[in-house]
Amino acid sequence: MIRMGTLLLVPFGLVAILVLTLLVFGLPLGESVALLYDGAIGDKFGVHRTVVKSSPLILVALGLMLAWRAGMYNIGGEGQLITGAIAGATTFRLLPSMDGFAANLLILTFSAAGGAAFAGIAAFMYAKRGVNVVISTILLNFVALSLLSFVVRGPLQESSKSIPQSDTLPGTIMFLRFDSQSDLHAGVLFSITVSLILWLWLSYTPGGFRLRLVGSNPNAARAARIDATSVQVRSLLWSGALCGLAGGVEYVGVSGYLFDGFSPGWGFLAIPVALIGGLHPIGILGSGLYFGALVAGSKNLEAFGGGKASLIYAMQGIGVLAFVALHEWLRRNREKVSAG
């Protein structure tokens, strides 16, 4: 989407935004950066934390990217992630006796299916009635949040019925932990694998080409007898599946149970991850790790420095604004060049 030269500017821009944000918040620059650094990549645990935090960001951002590249502006990553996790937890509730790898596979499959089905509501309304996907997916986020709130107090509540959360998965079903002292789980491999697969698929397969064509000019696709609506609907379903998978991976990898704050806004934070990753699978891997590091580091900043974790939300906002402004500036420059 962007030329290589400008791509190299992105890391510099992100560092500049970080420094500016710290200054605006009135935090001591050196000390804060050191705390962020320590928390994110200072030691083995920091690195583990960063990787774990970036995993849902990358998966959801990849999902969003897939729909956006087809011109379907899915903003419902949060809702699809949550319904994915609910579908996963439901699978466990219905089949509590299963164990091991099969259980893993089944829960993740249903998580993806749950996310896809939830995105399917928006896809259906778009295909049948032309309902704007941005609006339907945003609103469905709130439906999913309420649904989560309901299930952890109702059908999926833990057996003692005293706290609003679901039963905890037994350790045998949880993903393999590489280190007993950290959260790093085998599920993080999904984000790397999926981004590689999507990169190859988008670049080198006829299906990926069709999806990019539909996103670039649906009229040309239709004139070439490609069913643009069907491509768009499928892209949104797969987008929802990836977001749902992110929810499933969080469920099986990190928490092991559902609760009200199950997602601290992964689905929303993934939007700048996707944008700053240039809507490219490999770019998203990079920007996802960066934002994951920020999330991990800001916990440290909050605990030992004067900063608040809300810092990263400010950064995310400024990052998106800067990105959009840069994009627009480049576009106008290009037009000036081609006009002159």
Add this chain to the structure above:
Amino acid sequence: MQPDKGDIVVSGRTVALRSAADASRSGISLVHQHFTLVRAFTVAENLALQQARLGGVLLNVDAMAASALDLAKSLGWSIDPRKRVESLSVGEQQRVEILKALASGRRVVMFDEPTSTLVREEIDDLFHLMRKLRDAGTTIVLIAHKLAEVLEVSDRVTILRRGQIVASDLATSECSAEDLAELMVGHAPPMPSRERRVHGKTESLRAERVEVLNDRGQIAVRAVSFEVGEGEILGIGGVDGNGQAELAEALAGVRSISSGELYLPCASHLVAYLPQDRRRDGLALHMSIRENLLIEGHRQPNPKTWGLLLPMRVRAWCEEIVRNYDIRTTDIDAPAASLSGGNQQKVVVARVMSGEPRVIIAVSPTRGLDLRATQYVRNVLRSARDQGAFVVLFTTDLDELAELSDRVLIMSGGRLLEGQDMGLLLGGVE
């Protein structure tokens, strides 16, 4: 739009028209062919928009629309001012459009192809209104291509051909359709009716009583039947907007037909489609030339390696096409938008032809191209014909029609007309 040269004289006074408001002050108004109504607004709100000043804190829409509604009453029209425009029929919408025009100026009222979307009864009503306005002292300018309508309602006729007046001030009562037709097309090239080049096979592209709806759900193509043989170019001419675009899309399989039967001589993926608007429907302008060539190519085996679009093979395939079709570019990874119009059309032609199609549906394939590119595109169509393709060429250019076609039909009001006199056919007279 303003004239570069010359004067506009209204009632003996030269006027400078710098804007639509100036024209309105001089008493000139226009009823647009494509309505300029706000569909989600009510009739009264649309009429109120015509008021010169929309000021103040509170709008009294009813008061602002009152004079226009009084006018409607005096014309004997019953229009509910509270109805939303989108819920009105096309004829009713046109009445609102006319009321708007009359409210802004009634000395000269111009109608641009006003009957194109109307049914017969609505046309009768419209002509009745025109006569009424004329008798009340309004000058009416009717811009039309249908000869029957011109003869029916006008008093005098002026004929424009390619931006020039070829005849003016003809008294309608002394004109025949034949006279007008001849003036319209001038000394048009003789229309071909070559023997069909049948190659001894019985298969053909055949349409039987095909009807097609336009985007607004109206019938754009009316019970059209025709046949195209192997190695034949069927030219379909006519004034733009008479159903050609819809018929072409139906033949290409982009638009569904609402009734009738369409028989293809081959599988549907061997039907090539050159759309009229190449920037909108032909190209993905922000994608590279290479990727644009793949729009059809990604379905073919040649650019693929084990079913995948791997860079080496794709690049070699694209470079060969760029050479064969003489596309002038130094970089096939540059966006299609960077090409000139002629080269953009070459990309569309090249990728469409790369699939070795059996049927070619081409709509105004040389519109906006320079002479060289025009000749190039025509040669591609001719050689495809000579190799046995079934070609349907839609064009508004009579010269192109004569030069390329083996047989010509004219489309008017959604019907296909056959005959010798081009002018009469263009005017909708069979």
